[in-house]
Amino acid sequence: MSASRRSLDGLGTALMLVLCICWGLQQVAIKLAAPSMGTVLQTGVRSLLAAMLVGGLMLWRGASFSVRDGTFWPGVGAGVLFAAEFACIALALTLTSASHVVVFLYTAPIFTVLGLHWLVPGERLRHAQWSGILLAFLGIALAFSSGFDGSASPDRLFGDALGILGAIMWAATTILIRCSSLSEAAPTRTLLYQLGVSAMLLLPLAGAMGQMGQVSMSGLAWTSLLFQTVVVTFASYLAWFWILRNYLASRVSVFSFLTPLFGVAFGVLILHEVVGARFLVGALLVLAGIILVNRR
Numbered sequence: 469m470s471a472s473r474r475s476l477d478g479l480g481t482a483l484m485l486v487l488c489i490c491w492g493l494q495q496v497a498i499k500l501a502a503p504s505m506g507t508v509l510q511t512g513v514r515s516l517l518a519a520m521l522v523g524g525l526m527l528w529r530g531a532s533f534s535v536r537d538g539t540f541w542p543g544v545g546a547g548v549l550f551a552a553e554f555a556c557i558a559l560a561l562t563l564t565s566a567s568h569v570v571v572f573l574y575t576a577p578i579f580t581v582l583g584l585h586w587l588v589p590g591e592r593l594r595h596a597q598w599s600g601i602l603l604a605f606l607g608i609a610l611a612f613s614s615g616f617d618g619s620a621s622p623d624r625l626f627g628d629a630l631g632i633l634g635a636i637m638w639a640a641t642t643i644l645i646r647c648s649s650l651s652e653a654a655p656t657r658t659l660l661y662q663l664g665v666s667a668m669l670l671l672p673l674a675g676a677m678g679q680m681g682q683v684s685m686s687g688l689a690w691t692s693l694l695f696q697t698v699v700v701t702f703a704s705y706l707a708w709f710w711i712l713r714n715y716l717a718s719r720v721s722v723f724s725f726l727t728p729l730f731g732v733a734f735g736v737l738i739l740h741e742v743v744g745a746r747f748l749v750g751a752l753l754v755l756a757g758i759i760l761v762n763r764r
Contacts, residue, residue, distance in 0.1 A: 492730025506679030547665020563627025570731030600760025607753025
C-alpha cells in the first residue's frame with residue numbers, strides 16, 4: 469500500500485492546514501460555548517450527533533457492521549478511552565486556559581511511542597527518539613511549572629494535569645487500535661465505536677454533574693456545537709483517514725505539529741488568554757521533542 473501513497477501535493481497541503489486549524493480551534497470552541505452548555509455535555513452531544521452521521525454514511529455506502537467480527541471488545545475499549553480523553557479535556561477547560569489544554573493534549577505522540585516501544589517489537593525507539601522524549605518531558609515540566617508562579621490557582625494546576633491525562637488517554641486509544649483487530653477495521657467502524665460508546669458514557673456523566681438542566685443555547689453556542697460535530701468530529705476525522713491512505717505518513721505528520729501552535733494563537737486572539745514566557749518555551753521544547761520522536 470505504501471507504494472501507492474505519494475508525497476504531499478497542493479491538495480494534501482491545503483487539507484492538512486485546514487485540519488490543523490480546525491483541531492487547534494476545537495478547545496477554544498468548547499470554552500466559548502461553556503456558558504451556554506456544560507463542557508462535558510457538549511462533548512457527549514457532539515459524540516452522539518457525529519455517531520449518527522457516521523452511521524448514516526456507513527448505511528449510504530452499504531458498509532456492514534457486525535459485533536462478531538472480533539472488533540467488538542476492542543471497539544468498546546477504544547470508546548471508553550475516547551470518552552475518558554474528552555472528559556479530561558472538558559473538565560480541564562473549566563479549570564485552565566484553552567492554550568494550556570491544547571499544548572498538554574498534543575503531548576500524546578510521546579506517550580504513544582513509549583507504549584508502542586514496549587508492546588510492539590517493530591516499534592523500538594532509536595537514540596535520537598529517546599533524546600526527543602527527554603526533550604519533550606523537559607518541555608512538559610517547564611510548561612507545567614508555569615503554574616507555580618504564585619498567581620495560578622490550584623484549579624489551574626489540576627486543569628493542566630487533566631490535559632496531560634487526556635493526552636495519556638489519547639495515546640492509550642491509539643495503542644489499543646494499533647495492537648488489536650481494529651488495526652484492520654474500516655476507519656468508519658473504529659470511529660463509530662469511539663463516538664457511540666463515548667456518547668453513552670459522557671451524557672450520563674453530564675447528567676450526574678447537573679449540566680442537563682443548565683442549558684441556555686445562544687447563537688454562538690449553536691455555531692460552536694455545529695462546528696464541533698460536523699466539522700471536527702465527523703468531517704475532519706474522515707478527511708484525516710483519507711489523507712493517511714493517500715499520502716506518505718512521514719510527510720503528513722510534520723503538519724500535525726502545527727495544531728498546538730494554532731491552538732495557542734486562537735486562545736490568545738479569541739479568548740484573550742495570557743501565555744507566559746516559561747510556558748511558551750516549554751511548549752516549543754515539547755514541539756521539538758515530538759518532531760525528533762517522529763523522525764524517520
